[in-house]
Amino acid sequence: MGDPRPTIAKRELGSLRKEKTIVLALCLQLFVAAFSSFLVVGLVSLYDPGSVGNYEVDVAVSGDATSDLIRAASSVGGIDARPYQSDDAAMRAFERGDVDAVLSAERLHGRVFVTATAPDSNIETTVTVVQLRDALREFERTERAERSAFLTSSTLELPPETQSSPYYGFTYTVLVPLLLYLPVFISGSITVDSITEEIDRGTLELLRVAPLSLSDVVDGKLLAAATLAPAQSALWILLLGINGTPVSNPLSLLAMVAALSTLVCSLGAAVALLSPERRAAQFLYSIGVLFVFGGTTLFPHNPINTSARLAIGSPDPLAPAVVASYVVLGAGAYLAVRYLVGGVDPNEL
Structure with a gap:
């Protein structure tokens, strides 16, 4: 018998077509990315009315x-x-x-x-x-x-006035991070729903009869959800380029998205295993994501700042190290979930 995890991942991706909320969110992101050159004019009027x-x-x-x-x-x-x-x-x-x-x-x-x-x-x-x-x-x-x-003493010179375009600033500091990281949050929510739904319907036992271990099941679901975000982000970057918004350093950006997607999906899987009730799990997941991403904004090299500078093409000298650190965090979160799964008794779920 081959590795069952790709089969489970394929099953998960196929079942997403039945989730109307997820499909609607994907279509909305697709619309924004595909018509960004038109939408950005109206959005900038809200972001900077003076423009x-x-x-x-x-x-x-x-x-x-x-x-x-x-x-x-x-x-x-x-x-x-x-x-x-x-x-x-x-x-x-x-x-x-x-x-x-x-x-x-x-x-x-x-x-x-x-x-x-x-x-x-x-x-x-x-x-x-x-x-x-x-x-x-x-x-x-x-x-x-x-x-x-x-004045009796000299003062500091006034900084020169800047004439930067609000469209440029909005595109790379708001629109690009939004399209990159919104799929990450959706992927984590998919993970929570997928695992809690299996437990609630009792189909988790049927999967284990296959025979599959709980680790195989969780790995397959993580594989499907965690790969969905970078795949979407790659498509959004391509569509932005077609619409006249070139995005620099796409590989580094996709590495960050993949790492954060792994981190968030691992968090969702851990919450679902520890709190199998769907509503409670989604609530705890939302609080956890807000805490994690809200905490990162306290640091100068947070995901939004780093991705904006990478997309513009003027990354900080520490940008490669920052991207590598997120990859390490994502890998660590996955290993932590694997350890958690090893200590969970499937019969108690």
């Missing part, structure tokens, strides 16, 4: 620092700043709908205090607030530069 362009905000400016604030606001695209004699006049214009926002700038004890008023719960509120933020940042930079000439 929508061609939208001009009319702002009423009042106070004794009006001229300085208008000069700074005029250098920011998308703002039409108008001076008003008083705060009351500016607010009346705002209430009539003549302007979209109000900025009141008053000088007091050598400082400038600015009060901003924007519409509440309006569809244009987010874009208006973003434009006001950019204007106030420019005003702050101008004030710092002008006042530095009167």
